[in-house]
Each structure stands twice: as C-alpha cells, then as structure tokens.
Amino acid sequence: GFGGGGGEGGGREGQVDVKHLEQQVQKAVQGFRSSADLDAKKDALSKLIKFLSNETVDPEPCIQQIIQMGFVKDLTVVAGGSTKNADLQMQAIWCLTNIASGTTEQTKQVVPACPVLIQALSGTNARIKEHAVWALGNIAGDSEDLRNTVIQMGAFLPLCKIMQAAAKKKDAINPALVRTVAWTVSNMLKGRVLPKAQFYKHPFVESIGILCGKCNGDAGMLTELSWILARLTSRDEQGTGRLISVKFDNLMVSIINQNTPTALAIPVLRTIGNMLAYNDSFNTTVLGRNGKAILAALAGCLKQEKHRGLAKESMWVVGNILAGPTIHVKAVLDAGFIPVLAKILHSGQFDLQREAVYALTNVMREASQAKSCFPKLIPALVKEGKVVKPVLSLLKIDDPDCIKACLNLLEVVLAQGKEYVTLVEEANGIECLEYVQRHPNGDLWDHAHYLVDKYWGEDVDYETEEKTTSAAATGDPTDYPVWRLGAQQQQQPEQQQQLSFGLSNNQNQPQFDFS
Numbered sequence: 407g408f409g410g411g412g413g414e415g416g417g418r419e420g421q422v423d424v425k426h427l428e429q430q431v432q433k434a435v436q437g438f439r440s441s442a443d444l445d446a447k448k449d450a451l452s453k454l455i456k457f458l459s460n461e462t463v464d465p466e467p468c469i470q471q472i473i474q475m476g477f478v479k480d481l482t483v484v485a486g487g488s489t490k491n492a493d494l495q496m497q498a499i500w501c502l503t504n505i506a507s508g509t510t511e512q513t514k515q516v517v518p519a520c521p522v523l524i525q526a527l528s529g530t531n532a533r534i535k536e537h538a539v540w541a542l543g544n545i546a547g548d549s550e551d552l553r554n555t556v557i558q559m560g561a562f563l564p565l566c567k568i569m570q571a572a573a574k575k576k577d578a579i580n581p582a583l584v585r586t587v588a589w590t591v592s593n594m595l596k597g598r599v600l601p602k603a604q605f606y607k608h609p610f611v612e613s614i615g616i617l618c619g620k621c622n623g624d625a626g627m628l629t630e631l632s633w634i635l636a637r638l639t640s641r642d643e644q645g646t647g648r649l650i651s652v653k654f655d656n657l658m659v660s661i662i663n664q665n666t667p668t669a670l671a672i673p674v675l676r677t678i679g680n681m682l683a684y685n686d687s688f689n690t691t692v693l694g695r696n697g698k699a700i701l702a703a704l705a706g707c708l709k710q711e712k713h714r715g716l717a718k719e720s721m722w723v724v725g726n727i728l729a730g731p732t733i734h735v736k737a738v739l740d741a742g743f744i745p746v747l748a749k750i751l752h753s754g755q756f757d758l759q760r761e762a763v764y765a766l767t768n769v770m771r772e773a774s775q776a777k778s779c780f781p782k783l784i785p786a787l788v789k790e791g792k793v794v795k796p797v798l799s800l801l802k803i804d805d806p807d808c809i810k811a812c813l814n815l816l817e818v819v820l821a822q823g824k825e826y827v828t829l830v831e832e833a834n835g836i837e838c839l840e841y842v843q844r845h846p847n848g849d850l851w852d853h854a855h856y857l858v859d860k861y862w863g864e865d866v867d868y869e870t871e872e873k874t875t876s877a878a879a880t881g882d883p884t885d886y887p888v889w890r891l892g893a894q895q896q897q898q899p900e901q902q903q904q905l906s907f908g909l910s911n912n913q914n915q916p917q918f919d920f921s
Contacts, residue, residue, distance in 0.1 A: 424467050431457055431471040439480065444491055451497040458504035469508040473515050478505065482519040485526070485538075492531050499526065499537040506544035513548045516541065520559050527564035536583050539565070543590030550597040557594055565591055566610045573613040573620070581624045584617060588630035595637030605638060606645045611652065618657055625667050632661070632673035639680035646681055650691055655681055659696040662703045668713045675707065675716070679723040682730070689730040693737070700727075701741045708746055718761055721747065725765035728772065732779055735772045739780070744769065748792040759800060760808045766793060767815040774818055788819055794830055798838040806847050813842070813853045820861050827861045836862060 431454065438450035457468045472478065484498035502523070506516040519541070526538035542565075546556040568587050572579045595605060614631055621628040635654060639646045649655075655678065662674045678700060681692050693700065700723070707713075707720040724743055727734050738744075744766075751762035770787065773780035787793045797812045816835070819826050842854035 427457065427463065428467060428471045431468050432475065435472065435475050435477050435480075438477075444489065444494060447489070448494055448497060451494065451501060454501050455497065455504070458501060465504060466508055466512070469505050469512050472501075472505060473512060478502070478515050478519070481505075482522055485519060486522040492534060495526075496531070496534050496537055499523065499534060499541060503537055503541040503544060506541050506548070510548055510552075513545055513552060516545060517552065517555060520545065520556060520561070524559060524561050524564060527561075527568065532580055532583060535568070536580075536586055539568075539583070539586045539590050543586065543593050546590060547593035547596070553594055553597060562591070562594065562604060566613070569613040569617060570609055573616040579617075579620055581621070581627045585624070585627040585630050588617075588627070588634055592630060592633040592637050595634065595640075606648055611649065615652075615654065615657060618661075625670050628661065629667075629670040629673060632658070632670060632677060636673040636676040636680065639677050643684045646684060647688065650681055650688055653695070655692045655696055659699045659703070662707075664706045668710075668716050671707060671716055672719050675704075675719040675723055679719065679726055682723065682726040686731050689727070689734060693727070693730075693734055697734075697737060701737065701743075705741065705743070708743075714755060714758060717750075718757055721750070721758065721761035721765055725761065725768055728765055728768035732772060732776050735769060736779065738769070739783070744783070744787070748787060751796045752792060756800075756803065756805075756808075759796065760805070760811065763797060763800065763808065763811045763815055767811060767818065770815065770818045774821065784819070784822060788822070788826060788829060794819065794833050794835070798830075798833055798835055801838045801842050804845075806845075806850060809842060809845065809847075809850050810853070813850070813857065817857060820857060831862070 434450045434453040434457075438447050441447060441450070454468075454472070457463065458465050481498045481501050484494055485502060487495050489495065502516050502519050506513045523538040523541050526534055527542075529535055542556055542561050546553045546561070565587050569584065569591075572584050591605075614634060618628060618631050621631075635649065635658070639649060658674050658677050662671055666674070678692070682689050704720045704724055707716045710716055724738060724747070727738055747762045747765050750758050751766060754762065766787070770784055770793075773783040793815070797815055800808055800812050803809075816830065816839075820830060836858060839854045839858050843851050843858070845851055845854075
C-alpha cells in the first residue's frame with residue numbers, strides 16, 4: 407500500500423533497537439497528549455511520521471505501539487479537523503495512512519476513521535484530500551472484507567466526484583490526486599465477489615475516458631486509470647459490454663506501442679484480454695475495429711524477452727483470440743504467432759510455457775474442427791516435434807492447472823488418429839500419463855486414466871476413433887475458466903464470418919452514448 411513520505415528516523419543500515427523505537431513512539435504520543443501548544447503537537451506527529459515512514463525500519467512495532475496506546479482515536483479526532491489547523495489535520499491523516507499499511511489486524515484499527523476520511527474527500531485542501539484518499543486506498547487494498555466495508559461506508563461517490571471534477575477542469579489538473587484516486591478505486595474493484603454496478607454508471611466511466619486523454623505523458627496516472635478498466639472488465643460480462651459499446655477498446659489500443667512502459671502495458675493488455683474473454687460478439691466488435699493494431703502490439707510485446715510479465719499477458723490475449731471464430735484464428739496464424747508460441751513451449755520459462763499450452767490448445771481445437779481451413783497446422787506442430795515432448799514433460803511439474811491444460815492438448819492430439827497415438831507413445835506418453843495417475847487430484851487422475859484406457863486399452867478401434875476425431879477434439883469448453891478460454895465457440899451468422907479484420911478507422915476517444 408501507499409505510505410507517507412519518509413524522514414531520517416532511527417536505525418543504522420537496517421539494525422534497529424525495537425525497544426528503543428517503541429519508547430520513542432511512547433514519548434511522542436505522550437508529548438502530543440500532554441501539550442496544548444499546536445507547534446508541540448505538530449512536532450510530536452512529525453516524529454511519528456518519521457518512525458512510520460523510515461524505510462530502514464519495520465513499521466509494524468511502531469504501529470502496534472500506537473494501537474496499544476489507543477492513539478488511533480486521537481488521530482481520528484484530529485483528522486476530523488478538531489484543531490482547526492490544516493497542517494495538524496494532514497499530519498494525523500498521514501499517520502493513519504501509514505497505520506493502514508500494516509498487517510490486516512492493524513489496518514482494521516483504522517476502519518473507525520473511515521467516516522472522517524470520507525468526509526475529508528469533500529474538502530477544499532488538496533493535500534488533506536490526497537492523504538485521505540491514500541488512507542482509504544490502503545484499507546480497501548488490504549482484504550476483500552475491508553474493501554467491501556469501505557464501499558458500504560460510501561467512499562466511492564466522493565472519489566467519483568473528484569474524478570469528475572478533474573475531468574471537467576479546463577486548466578491543468580492535479581495529476582498526483584487523480585493518480586491516487588484511481589489507485590484507490592482500482593483497489594475497491596479487486597476481488598471475485600463484488601457488486602460492481604455503481605462503478606459502471608455513465609459519469610464515472612466518462613471521467614475515466616476524459617482523464618486518460620489529459621495525462622500529458624504522466625505514465626503513472628495513465629497506469630492507474632488503466633487498472634480501473636482492467637478491474638471493470640474482469641469477470642463482469644454486462645459491464646464489459648458497456649465499455650465496449652462506448653469504444654474503450656479504441657482507447658486502450660491507442661495507448662499501447664513499442665515505447666509503452668511495462669507497468670502501463672500490463673493493465674492495458676489485461677483490459678484488452680478481458681474484453682476478448684467472454685463471447686464471440688465482443689470479439690468480433692473489438693477485433694473488427696482494432697484487430698490489426700492489437701496483433702501488432704502483441705507481437706511487439708512478445709519480442710521484449712526481458713519482460714516476462716509482459717510476454718505472459720500478451721500470450722494470454724493471443725490465447726483468448728484463438729478461442730474465437732475461425733476468421734480470428736486465421737488472422738493470428740497469418741500474423742505468424744504460432745511458431746513463436748511453439749518456440750516458447752519448447753524452451754521458455756515455466757509460466758510462459760503454461761500460457762503457450764493454453765493458446766496452442768485453443769488453436770489446435772479449432773484446427774481439428776475446421777480442417778479444411780487449417781489442413782497443415784496440427785501435422786506441423788505434432789509431427790515436427792514442436793508440441794508433444796514439451797507437453798509431456800510439463801505433466802511432471804506439480805501445477806494442477808498446467809497439468810489439466812496439457813491433458814486437454816494431448817486429447818486433441820490423440821483424437822487425430824492412430825499415427826498421432828503412436829507419436830505420443832514413442833515420446834513416452836504412456837509413462838507420463840501414468841505418472842499423472844498417481845497425482846492426488848482426482849480429476850487429473852481420472853482424465854489421465856481415461857486417455858490411457860481410450861487410446862491404449864484392449865478394445866481400441868481406431869477406425870471408429872478416426873470417424874469421431876472432430877467431436878473428440880472439440881473438448882468441453884467448460885474445461886477452462888472464462889478468463890482462460892476466451893470467447894466461447896459459437897455459430898456465427900454467415901455474413902459475420904466475412905467481416906474484414908481490424909480495418910475500422912474509428913476515433914480513439916470513447917463515445918459516450920448511453921441512450
């Protein structure tokens with residue numbers, strides 16, 4: 407979480423006498439309580455800020471000492487403006503911000519201060535407002551329970567108003583305040599179970615689009631705004647549809663290029679990938695407008711081998727596209743991604759190999775269904791040894807998600823017929839599958855046992871198998887979580903299959919028409 411700026415607090419090269427530090431905290435708290443002089447109170451809080459913000463010191467003992475002395479209540483009263491002194495009020499909120507960056511139990515002690523912090527968001531002092539936002543962001547970012555508490559206390563509306571006011575300003579905005587507000591809102595959007603309806607309301611969504619256009623090279627501000635969009639498009643199909651309808655995909659595509667900082671590129675790619683992870687209608691809309699630009703950006707990101715996180719996000723987006731209609735799969739193939747995925751599967755690091763398995767499974771399923779469109783794809787990947795051996799080796803790594811994906815890919819390969827079964831067998835496929843049968847996960851054990859029994863059992867009839875290849879290779883789309891599978895395979899109207907891929911020249915600015 408965010409903490410306040412630092413000072414030159416005690417300690418030397420990380421070696422600190424914790425007992426002495428606790429005594430100093432006690433002395434500062436007692437000094438604050440015993441003096442009626444505002445300057446003395448400011449001095450006491452300044453010392454606490456130094457102790458809490460010193461990067462060479464573990465802040466948790468200081469935080470715990472403050473909590474044990476009941477000083478959080480004192481800070482809450484001052485943060486509410488009881489002293490009528492803005493500097494003292496800001497210092498108190500600064501201390502609360504740092505306390506809220508401690509352990510979960512320590513952060514919970516700041517929750518009673520939330521009404522005061524939320525009230526401060528409507529004030530006129532920009533510094534007080536920014537520190538109050540920081541504190542709320544630290545609380546919301548700690549856990550799902552605290553996140554929901556902050557939302558239920560009504561923090562979102564004043565945060566939204568700050569963003570709306572910044573969006574309406576004709577002169578220069580306060581980028582630090584907008585950046586911190588965006589970070590706090592993105593923290594409020596984390597979590598699997600969260601009522602997000604209020605976050606999709608027109609004024610808030612519109613303000614994000616406008617503020618993205620006002621960043622003026624501030625990559626930090628644009629990064630935090632992009633994380634809001636990444637959270638909004640995560641696991642919420644209806645809300646994602648609204649963002650696509652006002653063309654936020656155009657905005658995301660306009661941001662990413664070969665010079666985009668990695669910290670910014672990741673939430674942008676996550677947003678694009680989320681938009682492509684629900685249904686073919688979304689994919690057709692987004693790729694119809696921006697397909698070529700998206701593929702160009704993905705290719706550029708995959709070339710940056712030093713940034714594994716960026717490559718991983720890019721491969722995930724590619725995998726989502728490959729789970730869509732044939733026309734989209736063909737565009738990915740034509741852009742030359744398959745050899746890159748095969749190379750990563752063969753020699754990449756584990757987390758990248760896993761993403762390659764997901765993507766290649768999707769494309770091989772499509773190739774198995776639409777053999778007339780991709781007659782050479784599966785033979786090229788399997789017979790040239792680009793897929794089977796790496797996938798079999800991954801079965802011996804204890805990662806259930808990866809093992810499941812590898813079994814899905816092998817099922818597609820085996821369903822192609824006797825020749826492919828032999829190739830898997832010659833690569834020690836039976837031994838590897840039997841290894842999985844010893845896995846404690848029953849679903850993986852069952853799947854591996856099913857493949858061995860089906861393709862190497864006593865009653866195998868390859869003539870029957872080859873007649874049912876297409877059906878077997880299709881697989882069950884529910885095998886994948888929605889954010890892995892990408893768009894569900896759906897029958898598209900004939901005229902939609904003929905749409906040109908990514909040739910639209912729409913403007914980048916989102917168009918807000920909610921009528």
